[in-house]
Amino acid sequence: MLDIASIRADAPGVANVRHFNHAGGSLLSARTLKIITGQLEREAGFGAMESQPPAAEAVEVARATAARLLNADASEIAFTSSNSAAYGLALAALPPLQRxxxxxxxxxxxxxNLSSFEAKAEAAGATVEQIPCLPDGSVDAGALKHMLDSRVALVALTWAPANGGLLNDAEAVGAALAGSGIPYFVDAAQAIGQIPADVHKIGCDVLTAAGRKYLRGPRGTGLLYVRQGFLDRLNPAYLDVISAPWNKGPQVRPDARRFETAERSLALLMGFGEALRQAEDYGIPAIRQRIQTLSEDLRTRLAGIEGVSIEDLGAIRTGIISFQIRGWQAVEAMQELARRQINVGANGLAYTPFDIGARGLPDLIRASVSYLNTEEELAELVANVHDMSRMR
Structure with a gap:
């Protein structure tokens, strides 16, 4: 069982807002914040380079923690400035697409990710194709298997989409690709921190995650997992003294740190390490159970409000609830709730172009639940949405 009272006592933000935007950026713990500011104070007081050695040791502890959370080896983990940076670095390192x-x-x-894929495909005369969906809206791994041929250069899966609530079956996709040699990339930005993850069971070659979302780390952090046996198929777009130390020529590192650079925020990475440690201590299965309980309760209660429509898919769902309030644009609703000290998100076509386009939906209000939310906060969100639904 999670000690929610203790967790909230270490989260300064809960005193200011009812926060339902954890898929955008969660609330830092006081301990994470103290570690970040402490390192910045040391750098200000004694010099950035002089404060580096002990901080660098803490980053390596964080790397080991991240590896345990993914059931990976520490040599397979690189730290980056964001999920997008991690994904972009790995994508750019693949061999160029061919016509x-x-x-x-x-x-x-x-x-x-789609923007990157389309740009690369257009330049090379390649194509980007959608894998069919199962009736619940999730990716159909069986259909994928029938699409595979020698021309497939990459299979990409967003494990927990930005909206729509569903959780794709990443393991089933990996099983469909087993033995094919086709690169398999998993964008796990919204999954890591709320869903137990095992890269060996998933069978992916690359997996990326963001620090600021469900892991409750600081903005400006992310991680990149690259399977050890896949590293040699990747040629980093650029190198520096960390990724390829000079010894009679550049010596590209034999581990995932070939994607890291010397210039990085040690303060943020130390804070990220503390967030990772807390996630490990709380236990992702316990986190998953609480998020699932709270989010299903919230879906049910919102669906019971006249004028509110839930736009979620999936037989298995995440803590992300997407909905509309009749008469309200998503951004307008987000701003009105913010005025009432309730944080939600708003997104749509730019976030999941194929899905939003296929379903003909407008931009959506997104309430993303974390384990540190309470039943009382859910009730307050529901009451305010109900009030808004009667205003127009």
Missing amino acids: GQRILVGRQEWGG
């Missing part, structure tokens, strides 16, 4: 090659993606693929 006629194919990139296969789920319908809920993150819009930023």
Whole structure:
């Protein structure tokens, strides 16, 4: 059981807002904040370079923690400035696309990834194709298997989409690709920290995550997992003294740190390490159970309000609830709730272009639940949405 009272006592933000935007950026713990500011104070007081050695040791502890959370080896983990940076670094390191090659993606693929895929495909004369969905809206791994041929250069899956609530079956996709040699990338930005993850069970070659979301780390942090046996298939777009130390020529590192650079915020990475440690201490299975209980309760209660429509898919769902309030644009509703000290998100076409387009939806209000939310906060959100639903 999670000690929610203790967790909230260590989260300064809960005194100011009812926060339902954990998929955008969660609330830091006081301990994480103290570690970040402490390192910045040391750098200000004694010099940035002089304060580096003990901080660098803490970062390596964080790397080991991240590896345990993913059931990976520490040598397979690189730290980056964001999920997008991690994904972009790995994508840019793949061999150039050739004319006629194919990139296969789920319908809920993150819009930023799609922009990169489309740009690369257009330049090379390749194509980006959607994998069919199962009736619940999730990726159909069986259909994917029938799409595979020698022209497929990459299969990409957003594990927990930005909206729509569903959780794709990442393991089933990995099983469909087993033995094919086709690169398999998993964008786990919204999954890591709320869903137990095992990269060996998933069978992915690359997995990325954001620090600021469900892991409750600081903005400006992310992680990149690259399977050890896949590293040699990746040629980093650029190198520096960390990724390729000079010894009679550049010596590219044999581990995932070939994607790291010397210039990085040690303060943020130390804070990220504390957030990772807390996630490990609380236990992701316990976190998952609480988020699932709270989010299903919230879905049910919102669905019972006249004028509110839930737009979630999936037989298995995450803590992300997407909905509309009749008469309200998503951004307008988000701003009105913020005026009432309740944080939610608003997103749509730019975030999941294929899915939003296929379903003909407008931008959506997104309430994302974390384990530190309470039943009382859920009730307050529901009451305010009910009030707004009667205003127009």
